[in-house]
Amino acid sequence: MKTLFTGALAALAFTAAPALAEYPEKEIQGIIQWGAGGSTDTVMRAVTPHAEEMLGGKVVMQNMTGGVGAIAVKFASAQDADGYTLLMGAENPLLYKVMGLGDIDYSSFVPVNVIARGVPILVANNDAPFDTLEEMVAYIQENPNEVKFGSTGPGGLPSVVTAMLQSEIELTVTAVPYDGDGPALTALQGGAIDVMPAVLGASIEAIKAGRIKPLALIDTQANEALPDVPPITEAYPAFETYLPWGPFFGVFVKEGTPDDVVAKLSEAYAAGVENADFQQLMDDRGFQVMNISGDEAQEFLDKWQSVTSWLVYDAGIAKASPEEFDIPRPE
Amino acid sequence: MHDPSKKMPGETAFAVVLVGLSGFLLWQAILISGFEALSSPGAFPMAAAFAMLVTSVAILIKTLRLRERMALRFFTDVAPPVILAMFAMMLGYALLLKPLGFLPTSLLFLTVSIFALRRRGLLWSFGVSLASLALVYVIFRLVFTVLMPSGVVPEGEILAWLGNLFSGGDTQ
Amino acid sequence: MTEALQFFLISWLDLKLLGLVALGTFAGIYVGAIPGLSVTMAVSILISFTFAWDVYPALCLMVGIYMGGVYGGSRTAILLNIPGAPSAIATALDGYPLAQKGQAGEAIGLSTVMSFVGGFIGIGVLAVAAPFVSEFALTFQPRDYMLLAILGILLVGSLSGESLLKGVFAGALGLLIGAVGLDPLTAEERFTFGMVELWGGISFIAVMIGLFGVSEALTQLHHIDKAAVKQTIGRIVPSWRAVGKYLPLSLQTSSIGVIIGALPGTGGDIAALMAYDHAKRVTKKPEVPFGEGAAEGLVAPETANNAAVGGAFIPMLTLGIPGDAVTAIIIGAMFIHGLNPGPMLMIEQPQMFWFITGALVLANIFMLIFGLTGIRLFTKIVEMPRAVLIPLILLLSIVGAYAVNNSITDVYWMLLFGAFGYLLKTYGYQVGPVILGVILSRLIDENWRRAIISEQEDLGRLFMGIFTSPLSLVLFGAVVFIFISQTPLWTGLRARFGTARARGDGV
Known part of the structure; x- marks a missing residue:
């Protein structure tokens, strides 16, 4: 306890050294949108210490969960636009409007850094009566509703991937909802579900150990981490219009934050993402590092929102039309 | 009962x-x-x-x-005055926590309630409150970095300033 | 084998690692004891804190905090009737009555030794049978989780106190409280009344602190002028005979702890409550009745929740699947330190498995040492004048409720449930079933829906599934058995019906 305390003091002392007038002159609050131990949490806790070195300030990270992340977004948008509250989130807020989860999304924020994106992959239980995507499609068409797909609720990655598949292929499956991809992948190994659209990073260890079998990457090219798994476009080139697509992680501040503060944060996080240890971590987990900020990041977010909103809307799982929020249909 | x-x-x-x-x-x-x-x-x-x-x-x-x-x-x-009063104090605490800040509200709450229940010297109650609050603050705010509402006390700045003293002005 | 032993002893032979396990365990006891500070929280803070360290020292600290924290919850449960952590809820049921009789020292001593026994059994199973247990845990289907949770909710029968009817009401209320917020499966709003603050649901910890801590503090105000209970500190360490006497029971309850701990999605809190119920059922003649300070009521939850620690590491170390919230964070920490926890970890880096097992054993031993020293000081807390203690408890309750989610809304909920809990207790309802309902709510709700969706909304197919799977059949049988034997339907009904009417009893 005592060392913890002196450690905390030492950390404070260490970080508060630069002149006080300059940002950051006090601790910065980092609101993590998802729970401790999840992908977003791990990525943020791994990159932030590197960014702190550059920033010369302490970022105190807290998990604020609930409401598919909407509670954290709402909290962060209610704070002052002074750069002392960072929102550390994933892709979900971009779907809040069409999913009827409130009217605040990343358009009320400025991206500090879009750190990385994940590659979706279709994995199956080892006992499933198919080994490739084509065999799966054939099997499902012969046995409608018998194959159980894992899901994480409407708007989650599995639902979007399933919607994407269904937009080009006729697939009637039973979607069994789970709390997150972790529990769903556990259920996949136990045979409670047959197929799971997951993030490569979350499933890669189980695939390598041969506990689940990969069917196809939802991407346009094969991935270094699993070179033998074919991209979906090999069998179905029609999916190229939607891809590349995937979940992402980013750090945001409220709109209206002074430009020099945003610049300083962006610079710090860009340096943090560049760190070799962090790059290694992202590689190991199968994430594609993006490290973009400013207009580039904004463009990425806009495109992501437009593609995905219309996809879920056309699949009939959205509550409102993207048109209502002036989200243009992708060209 | x-x-x-x-x-x-x-x-x-x-x-x-x-x-x-x-x-x-x-x-x-x-x-x-x-x-x-x-x-x-x-x-x-x-x-x-x-x-x-x-x-x-x-x-x-x-x-x-x-x-x-x-x-x-x-x-x-069932609901004697002392229980109602204590509950009202807690409600007041919860309402004041955001605008006034954690430290002043807690100090006020502890001092008043200990004084009222114990009926032994205001100064004594204040001292006991101050000591226990200091302990709570160290554990929750410093070790566990729970950001309690700071309210009127510019806590972040004071901590940074204290930290600056500790570091003895050495620059990174 | 010698290699395994070598890895096992890494933390024992390095003074720095040894010290870190000790420090972690010591800190963990206090983290566990303070309501609102959780092991989950402590471990996630440690991730950034130990960021630049090597992986061994970081894990030593985390393992220590975990072991100590699960145990520490029993301290405040016994002394103040405020469980420091959800896994100590069952401990309060018989521990607090003991403290009120002035036997807090003995109660803490017994629970410490029993936590040690349980922790040891949990680690033993981890070391010997981890691959087997994790494969078994994977075979649990949604319907099995559902049956397990129903088995859990039947505990209302043993937590109801004077009236089963009031117990069932309280349990159902708890189930409903657990359902508030955005539905985790469909994001549909439930009981939110359009308030975004309610989307995340009502914090379980806030409910627990309110129902136990605040309501108890309010009750104590009735006796504000009475002197505090003098604690007689006689024998702290229980005799060998006593330990031997409870050994058969602790073996059974530890097994419950290991299995429940190893199941992803269930943890020490459910394990402890189920163990308590089990003890109540198998102990035919307790020396002191349950609920009034039965030793068995301490032995069961304390062995089970510490056994669940070893259990939670089983799927984590063999498959990379977290057994509970804390192991989920430790997995995250291992990633950050460049390891890849998953099924390959055991094959590629077997030293990690044995290293963690070794550190766990060490933490368990430190828990025993730190747990048995300083009890005298701890029991002084209850001897403090109530006029000082009660305001302090209330302040800690507010801070604790706030700390869980940094939310003022949680503080309001905590206060509401404090007042409500006080009224419930006054009118002869127990708060235990409410908490039980909140803990089990999502488990029942989600798995019921998964099970029925998987069978395409067909009840017939669901029952076919239950009757064709041995595991489901066993669980189903247990549900039926306990329902008949524990509720007044069987033994109670005839006997109680007659006397109840005669005495106008049984509300």
């Missing part, structure tokens, strides 16, 4: 409130998704609220049947 064979003051009223609450919650549960499917989001809440309604009605009936009353009065034995 509860004796199931006798009626406590306010017991019938409480049972009625619980029936009302259960009925209201059942109605709200039905509103969630109606009776559309066994797997609908409202199915489980409906079942739970239904169980509440059935048991609360049965409890009310049994309470009404109790003949004997306990020789107690509501405002002296």
Whole structure:
């Protein structure tokens, strides 16, 4: 306890050294949108210490969960636009409007850094009566509703991937909802579900150990981490219009934050993402590092929102039309 | 102190409130998704609220049947002034926490309540409060970095300043 | 084998690692004891704190905090009737009555030794049978989780106190409280009344602190002028005979702890409550009745929740699947330190498995040492004048409720449930079933829906599934058995019905 305390003091002392007038002159609050131990949490806790070195300030990270992340977004948008509250989130807020989860999304924020994106992959239980995507499609068409797909609720990655598949292929499956991809992948190994659209990073260890079998990457090219798994476009080139697509992680501040503060944060996080240890971590987990900020990041977010909103809307799982929020249909 | 064979003051009223609450919650549960499917989001809440309604009605009936009353009065034995006052203090604390900040509110709360309950020197109460608050602050704010509302006290700046003193002005 | 032993002893032979395990365990006891500070929280803070360290020292600290924290919850449960952590809820049921009789020292001593026994059994199973247990845990289907949770909710029968009817009401209320918020499966709003603050649901910890801590503090105000209970500190360490007497029970309850701990999605809190119920059922003649300070009521939850620690590491170390919230964070920490926890970890880096097992054993031993020293000081807390203690408890309750989610809304909920809990207790309802309902709510709701969706909304197919799977059949049988034997339907009904009517009893 005592060392913890002196450690905390030492950390404070260490970080508060630069002149006080300059940002950051006090601790910065980092609101993590998802729970401790999840992908977003791990990525943020791994990159932030590197960014702190550059920033010369302490970022105190807290998990604020609930409401598919909407509670954290709402909290962060209610704070002052002074750069002392960072929102550390994933892709979900971009779907809040069409999913009827409130009217605040990343358009009320400025991206500090879009750190990385994940590659979706279709994995199956080892006992499933198919080994490739084509065999799966054939099997499902012969046995409608018998194959159980894992899901994480409407708007989650599995639902979007399933919607994407269904937009080009006729697939009637039973979607069994789970709390997150972790529990769903556990259920996949136990045979409670047959197929799971997951993030490569979350499933890669189980695939390598041969506990689940990969069917196809939802991407346009094969991935270094699993070179033998074919991209979906090999069998179905029609999916190229939607891809590349995937979940992402980013750090945001409220709109209206002074430009020099945003610049300083962006610079710090860009340096943090560049760190070799962090790059290694992202590689190991199968994430594609993006490290973009400013207009580039904004463009990425806009495109992501437009593609995905219309996809879920056309699949009939959205509550409102993207048109209502002036989200243009992708060209 | 509860004796199931006798009626406590306010017991019938409480049972009625619980029936009302259960009925209201059942109605709200039905509103969630109606009776559309066994797997609908409202199915489980409906079942739970239904169980509440059935048991609360049965409890009310049994309470009404109790003949004997306990020789107690509501405002002296169930909710005496000291309990009501303490609860009001806590409510006040919760309301003041955001605008006034954690440190002043807690100090005020502790000093006043210890003084009122103990009736022994205001200064003594203040001292005890200050010491215990310091301990709570160190554990929650410094070690566990729980950011309590700072309110009127510029805590972040003070901590940074203190930190600066500790580092002895050495620059990175 | 010698290699395994070598890895096992890494933390024992390095003074720095040894010290870190000790420090972690010591800190963990206090983290566990303070309501609102959780092991989950402590471990996630440690991730950034130990960021630049090597992986061994970081894990030593985390393992220590975990072990100590699960145990520490029993301290405040016994002394103040405020469980410091959800896994200590069952401990309060018989521990607090003991403290009120002035036997807090003995109660803490017994629970410490029993936590040690349970922790040891949990680690033993981890070391010997981890691959087997994790494969078994994976075979649990949604319907099995559902049956397990129903088995859990039947505990209402043993937590109800004077009236089963009131117990069922309280349990159903708890189930409903657990359903508030955005439905985790469909994001549908449930009982939110359009308030975004309610989307995340009502914090379980806030409910627990309110129902136990605040309501108890309010009750204590009735006796504000009475002197505090003098604690007689006689024998702290229980005799060998006593330990031997409870050994058969602790073996059974530890097994419950290991299995429940190893199941992803269930943890020490459920394990402890189920163990308590089990003890109540198998102990035919307790020396002191349950609920009034039965030793068995301490032995069961304390062995089970510490056994669940070893259990939670089983799927984590063999498959990379977290057994509970804390192991989920430790997995995250291992990633950050460049390891890849998953099924390959055991094959590629077997030293990690044995290293963690070794550190766990060490933490368990330190827990025993730190747990048995300083009890005298701890029991002084209850001897403090109530006029000082009660305001302090209330302040800690507010801060604790706030700390869980940094939310003022949680503080309001905590206060509401404090007042409500006080009224419940006054009118002869127990708060235990409410908490039980909240803990089990999502488990029942989600798995019921998964199970029925998987069978395409067909109840017939669901029952076919239950009757064709041995595991489901066993669980189903247990549900039926306990329902009949524990509720008044069987033994109670005839006997109680007659006397109840005669005495006007049984509300």
